[in-house]
Amino acid sequence: MLDTNRPALPPEIGRRRTFAIISHPDAGKTTLTEKFLLYGGAIQMAGQVRAKGEARRTRSDFMKLEQDRGISVSASAMSFDYHSGQRDFRFNLVDTPGHSDFSEDTYRTLTAVDAAIMVIDGAKGVESQTRKLFEVCRLRDLPILTFCNKMDRESRDTFEIIDEIQENLAIDVSPASWPIGVGREFLGCYDMLRNRLELMDRADRNKVAESIKIEGLDDPKLADHVPADLLARLREEVEMARELLPAFNAQSFLEGHLTPIWFGSAINSFGVKELMDGLANYGPPPQIQKTDSRQIAPEEDKVTGFVFKVQANMDPKHRDRVAFVRLASGHFQRGMKLLHVRSKKPMAVSNPVLFLAADRELAEEAWAGDIIGIPNHGQLRIGDALTEGEALRFTGIPSFAPELLQGIRATDPMKAKHLEKALMQFAEEGAAKVFKPMIGSGFIVGVVGALQFDVLASRIEQEYSLPVRFEASQFTSARWVTGPKAELEKFINVNKGHLATDHDGDSVYLTRLQWDIDRIERDYPDLKLSATKEMM
Ligand code: G4P
Secondary structure: OOOOOOOOOOHHHHOEEEEEEEEOOOOOHHHHHHHHHHHOOOOOOOOHHHHOOOHHHHOOOOOHHHHHHOOOOOOOEEEEEEEEOOEEEEEEEEOOOOOHHHHHHHHHHHHHOOEEEEEEEOOOEOOHHHHHHHHHHHHOOOOEEEEEEOOOOOOOOHHHHHHHHHHHHOOEEEEOEEEEOOHHHOOEEEEOOOOEEEEOOOOOOOOOOEEEEOOOOOOOOHHHHOOHHHHHHHHHHHHHHHHHOOOOOHHHHHOOOEEEEEEOEHHHOEOHHHHHHHHHHHOOOOOOEEEOOOEEOOOOOOOEEEEEEEEEOOOOOOOOEEEEEEEEEOEEEOOOEEEEOOOOEEEEOOOOEEEEOOEEEEOOEEEOOOEEEEEEOOOOOOOOEEEOOOOOOEOOOOOOOOOEEEEEEEOOHHHHHHHHHHHHHHHHHOOOEEEEEOOOOOEEEEEOOOHHHHHHHHHHHHHHOOOEEEEEOOOOEEEEEEOOHHHHHHHHHHOHHHEEEOOOOOEEEEEOOHHHHHHHHHHOOOOEEEOOOOOO
């Protein structure tokens, strides 16, 4: 919940906007991201994000599979500056994987942001994946800005789109802009927040729209730019919108009850700057983070942060792992010694990286709200806290129960050890759950969505040159078993055929019958069976 009585943030923190873009595949997230980077001065020409295939490995989408299937598999973060009004902002865009099967990653990613931009296709409205992601944002009361894209094509009626969002997502929608014409006739928008006319230039896709200051809808200047029939319609619609739809209310937006909507065309660079201005001027600065002992305010002097994603093999030449850390408070400087709370060991953070759009760069400093990448050899896990000494435990990073289990084997049986290494790495990354049965050979992999199997196979083949095959498993459910040592040992001894260990060596009970689970709970009242493993 937003606390309006908090003291003003230090300027460096107050100018940060850390956000994600959520959408259904194909709505235009990649195109919008490119335009953000273009206006942020991070790339020279839109198209670069797509074009430089190899360079993309270190950026947002780095997998061959992604290119083959046209889906985004990894999440990463990009930082860039943006000037709006008289102020300089620092935008941190955290990329969310686009496909529905990657919900685990997506959920965790959304724990690292303070706001989300929801992109919808003007012809399609609210689609399944949009709804799912929206629900995650809602769980966290994240403020949401909506961008209705592809207005240069035939789209639905503006009121219909707004109604659909209001009804489907149960959120108030306030038009920040209003489209003039549609499809071939689409001229631009009337900026309802700033009384301006924004005109789209179809000839130059990268050009910023022409912006004309007007004195409201009765301004005679309007007739110079908008044909009479469209103008009459605009006046009528805006009047109706003002009557029927809620006016923009900053507080309600920040609390997640109301979303402002901008209409535009990402590919034509139209409406993008207005959206960015909206994020800059109304979007939340870094917010308070929760831990199990107290709340962390971003302006606190001491540095704290948590790992929300681990990515292995970003550079296939080095087996490095990068842990993405959201800084929750303080001013981080390169070389700082931080406490790795889980292992209780100090950690000198000497080579942190900040993901500037064009390249990875050494982060000399970073502030609360920023995302830094810390290369490491596996010490840093999802959910881990880094602090200047306090034993904090951040809450709210979800762990998911694996819902699908399959056996996995290397096609070449001589490569079993290799496979084990690869699987352990992916397990630590959070890409899958990996179980080593106590009896027999091979491994069982547990995932949340079926496509994760394909992703895993593809990554093991690419990153470890190791073809693998999956086979049906006799088990369908996994439960982590904890409890007093003697009781646990007794249980393990009589259930060896069902037992496995995960990548941490913890015991997991595998079965296909709920009945088995009920029986164990009855026969071993001191043991605890859980479908998820605490990440921290
Ligand atoms: P995604 O990341 O959400 O999956 O969407 P992406 O940006 O890749 O856009 C999906 C398709 O929609 C692309 O076409 C893209 O060019 C197109 N698109 C994006 N914004 C607009 C817009 O404002 N107007 C119109 N008309 N189209 C838009 P594609 O044919 O799949 O790819 P490409 O060949 O253009 O690269």
